[in-house]
Amino acid sequence: MPDLPGLPRPLPESRAIDPFIVMDVMGEANAREAAGEDIIHMEVGQPATPARRAARERARTALERERLGYTEALGMPALRERIALYMRERYGVAVGPERVVVTAGSSAGFVLAFLAVFEPGAGLGLPSPGYPCYRQIVKALGLSPRLIETSAEGRWMPTAADVDRLAAANAAGLLLASPNNPTGTMALGGRLGELAAACRRQGLWLISDEIYHGLEYDAPADTALNHSDAAIVVNSFSKYFSMTGWRIGWLVVPEALVRPIERLAQNLYISPPAISQVAALGAFDGLEELEAIKAGYARNRTMLLEELPRAGLDAILPADGAFYLYADVSRFTDDSEAFAKTMLRESGVAVTPGIDFDSARGRRYVRFCYSGAEDAMREAARRIGAWLKPK
Amino acid sequence: MPDLPGLPRPLPESRAIDPFIVMDVMGEANAREAAGEDIIHMEVGQPATPARRAARERARTALERERLGYTEALGMPALRERIALYMRERYGVAVGPERVVVTAGSSAGFVLAFLAVFEPGAGLGLPSPGYPCYRQIVKALGLSPRLIETSAEGRWMPTAADVDRLAAANAAGLLLASPNNPTGTMALGGRLGELAAACRRQGLWLISDEIYHGLEYDAPADTALNHSDAAIVVNSFSKYFSMTGWRIGWLVVPEALVRPIERLAQNLYISPPAISQVAALGAFDGLEELEAIKAGYARNRTMLLEELPRAGLDAILPADGAFYLYADVSRFTDDSEAFAKTMLRESGVAVTPGIDFDSARGRRYVRFCYSGAEDAMREAARRIGAWLKPK
Numbered sequence: 001m002p003d004l005p006g007l008p009r010p011l012p013e014s015r016a017i018d019p020f021i022v023m024d025v026m027g028e029a030n031a032r033e034a035a036g037e038d039i040i041h042m043e044v045g046q047p048a049t050p051a052r053r054a055a056r057e058r059a060r061t062a063l064e065r066e067r068l069g070y071t072e073a074l075g076m077p078a079l080r081e082r083i084a085l086y087m088r089e090r091y092g093v094a095v096g097p098e099r100v101v102v103t104a105g106s107s108a109g110f111v112l113a114f115l116a117v118f119e120p121g122a123g124l125g126l127p128s129p130g131y132p133c134y135r136q137i138v139k140a141l142g143l144s145p146r147l148i149e150t151s152a153e154g155r156w157m158p159t160a161a162d163v164d165r166l167a168a169a170n171a172a173g174l175l176l177a178s179p180n181n182p183t184g185t186m187a188l189g190g191r192l193g194e195l196a197a198a199c200r201r202q203g204l205w206l207i208s209d210e211i212y213h214g215l216e217y218d219a220p221a222d223t224a225l226n227h228s229d230a231a232i233v234v235n236s237f238s239k240y241f242s243m244t245g246w247r248i249g250w251l252v253v254p255e256a257l258v259r260p261i262e263r264l265a266q267n268l269y270i271s272p273p274a275i276s277q278v279a280a281l282g283a284f285d286g287l288e289e290l291e292a293i294k295a296g297y298a299r300n301r302t303m304l305l306e307e308l309p310r311a312g313l314d315a316i317l318p319a320d321g322a323f324y325l326y327a328d329v330s331r332f333t334d335d336s337e338a339f340a341k342t343m344l345r346e347s348g349v350a351v352t353p354g355i356d357f358d359s360a361r362g363r364r365y366v367r368f369c370y371s372g373a374e375d376a377m378r379e380a381a382r383r384i385g386a387w388l389k390p391k
Numbered sequence: 392m393p394d395l396p397g398l399p400r401p402l403p404e405s406r407a408i409d410p411f412i413v414m415d416v417m418g419e420a421n422a423r424e425a426a427g428e429d430i431i432h433m434e435v436g437q438p439a440t441p442a443r444r445a446a447r448e449r450a451r452t453a454l455e456r457e458r459l460g461y462t463e464a465l466g467m468p469a470l471r472e473r474i475a476l477y478m479r480e481r482y483g484v485a486v487g488p489e490r491v492v493v494t495a496g497s498s499a500g501f502v503l504a505f506l507a508v509f510e511p512g513a514g515l516g517l518p519s520p521g522y523p524c525y526r527q528i529v530k531a532l533g534l535s536p537r538l539i540e541t542s543a544e545g546r547w548m549p550t551a552a553d554v555d556r557l558a559a560a561n562a563a564g565l566l567l568a569s570p571n572n573p574t575g576t577m578a579l580g581g582r583l584g585e586l587a588a589a590c591r592r593q594g595l596w597l598i599s600d601e602i603y604h605g606l607e608y609d610a611p612a613d614t615a616l617n618h619s620d621a622a623i624v625v626n627s628f629s630k631y632f633s634m635t636g637w638r639i640g641w642l643v644v645p646e647a648l649v650r651p652i653e654r655l656a657q658n659l660y661i662s663p664p665a666i667s668q669v670a671a672l673g674a675f676d677g678l679e680e681l682e683a684i685k686a687g688y689a690r691n692r693t694m695l696l697e698e699l700p701r702a703g704l705d706a707i708l709p710a711d712g713a714f715y716l717y718a719d720v721s722r723f724t725d726d727s728e729a730f731a732k733t734m735l736r737e738s739g740v741a742v743t744p745g746i747d748f749d750s751a752r753g754r755r756y757v758r759f760c761y762s763g764a765e766d767a768m769r770e771a772a773r774r775i776g777a778w779l780k781p782k
Binding site for chain 2: 006007008009011012013014015016017018019020023024026027030044046047048049050051056059060063064066067068069070071072073104105107108111115116117118119120122132133136137140141142172199200203204205206229230243244245246247254255256257260262263264266267268269270271272273274275276
């Protein structure tokens with residue numbers, strides 16, 4: 001990187017990570033909205049709904065009655081216990097509260113997990129396409145991303161053979177996201193167990209991103225903890241619990257990792273936001289509301305899987321979970337970034353170019369997030385159809 | 392580090408950072424409190440007061456009316472503008488809002504600043520005694536802490552000669568905290584300008600931790616921005632604005648750093664907590680309340696500087712700012728950690744052993760935080776006096 005004017009020394013090249021493109025798209029979409037344009041947001045992966053009523057009620061009470069100072073670095077004991085109970089309720093897995101680490105969103109969960117278990121330079125297997133921040137965090141922290149090219153035919157999931165190849169190439173872990181972002185596909189039919197067994201056999205860390213759990217439309221997602229005691233589970237209140245901006249999530253880690261992670265959390269974060277922890281305690285009281293929101297996502301998914309193909313976007317794998325569709329747009333473009341920009345400008349629909357998730361093949365894909373209101377999603381499909389119609 | 396049972400591979404030695412001891416002390420103090428003991432907290436550096444009324448009102452309104460989703464990674468535009476205005480009001484320094492980065496507390500500010508400007512392995516000068524997380528974050532991120540031993544005679548501040556020595560040893564930056572934690576001392580009498588000039592001359596980054604600004608008892612603290620356009624300023628709503636648990640702070644950075652830091656923030660944090668940003672917007676409306684709180688700290692300081700010497704703790708430098716006193720306890724012990732533990736157990740007063748701030752000489756010091764209620768601070772002095780009285 002060049003020596004920039006007025007700086008005492010050049011900026012470090014090794015840290016020059018890519019932007020999280022979806023955040024840039026959101027910035028532009030917001031600016032257009034602020035300027036009076038009518039924008040439909042399908043770019044950022046976040047619910048259109050606020051946190052559940054019970055969560056907001058708890059936060060309101062805390063605002064009146066509590067100091068809201070630092071909490072324990074690993075999180076409020078009551079919240080750690082409630083999360084452990086939730087793990088038992090949802091998956092039937094027995095996890096003591098001492099293995100639960102409350103984090104400032106899954107973002108902090110990844111940083112803490114990566115720093116706790118990987119030496120500088122260690123290789124981490126990252127299925128591609130995948131959540132872009134994985135590889136950027138890995139790079140920013142001085143680790144080495146080892147991309148695993150998955151395919152639509154394989155439902156965008158890695159295999160046990162990929163784990164063997166990682167081990168042969170001296171990698172130290174595999175990151176698995178099921179449901180996956182941007183494809184919404186899942187490790188089904190025993191795949192999760194196969195991957196856990198392969199990691200155990202090869203001595204690799206298995207980091208399981210379960211942030212989209214709760215949002216499945218057919219088979220329920222299982223936790224990696226039902227297949228490996230050594231798995232590190234990353235989860236969050238952002239998606240299913242509809243609390244993105246609260247920046248609150250959790251890890252479940254092997255007992256031997258709790259203290260190393262606590263030391264890192266104390267120093268790098270001090271504690272997760274107190275009011276978000278209080279709100280999260282209330283989030284578990286609104287599960288029926290969450291199921292109603294999910295039913296809306298399911299309707300959006302069904303509608304889009306009908307309407308987008310009519311608009312010419314017929315190469316979309318039906319997602320198993322999350323609220324994304326990853327559409328092959330190679331009929332229209334080999335530059336998804338330009339395609340998304342033009343779509344935003346000409347139709348007012350914001351989507352994310354695939355290059356955010358897969359820097360090579362992503363030029364032929366865009367991701368639609370269908371977590372918006374049903375009317376807005378239907379209008380988006382209409383606009384896209386009109387925009388793509390041969391002129 | 393040993394191979395722990397049940398883990399796929401050993402944990403990385405290079406990441407084995409120290410705990411942030413004050414968080415461990417707080418954990419034990421909280422546990423004793425929960426068990427019914429009457430504990431006075433002088434360990435954690437946080438106000439006893441909640442956020443100002445106007446801040447809480449804004450948060451309450453947002454809870455009712457807003458979705459509280461992700462914000463822009465650099466923070467809400469309105470908050471960046473308000474912070475820029477505050478910089479002008481407080482210091483008379485002209486900073487455009489585009490140079491303000493809202494962060495999840497100063498903790499995130501340090502991580503972002505360090506990653507943005509330092510190559511892996513780069514050396515950063517850290518005055519010692521100092522805030523322990525500096526050296527732990529530096530170590531966790533694969534940088535190299537270069538401790539600068541300061542002295543009570545030099546009011547615990549580094550000098551321009553220290554900067555020259557850093558440069559000779561190939562370090563890449565200096566971190567300056569004024570007021571300093573744990574000593575409360577400041578870079579006065581032209582020292583800040585000298586340090587800024589030395590950094591400029593030697594081509595070193597100057598990272599100025601201004602988190603205790605607003606809490607000065609004599610001369611007001613000046614910002615490094617009045618002495619260097621290239622300085623990176625770290626600040627927070629935690630201390631003066633009494634919002635520790637909200638995890639909200641800010642950076643002011645040279646324009647050329649904004650985009651590199653935005654990329655890191657997008658990927659490592661996504662955005663600071665939305666509700667905390669909303670609350671912070673309201674925090675500026677309560678400055679007279681903040682001045683009243685500060686007047687209470689000043690009374691606590693005066694009282695402790697009278698009472699602690701009577702109790703036998705007569706080697707304390709009067710602090711210029713913050714809410715700390717750093718006391719030489721070598722008359723009583725050469726193991727400040729055991730001393731603090733016994734004090735907590737026998738007198739119910741929690742303080743932080745100096746080893747958190749200075750792993751060698753800190754064995755002879757403890758830090759008192761006097762941000763608590765006046766009655767509690769007076770009672771603490773009484774208990775300590777009774778406990779230290781020759782038996």
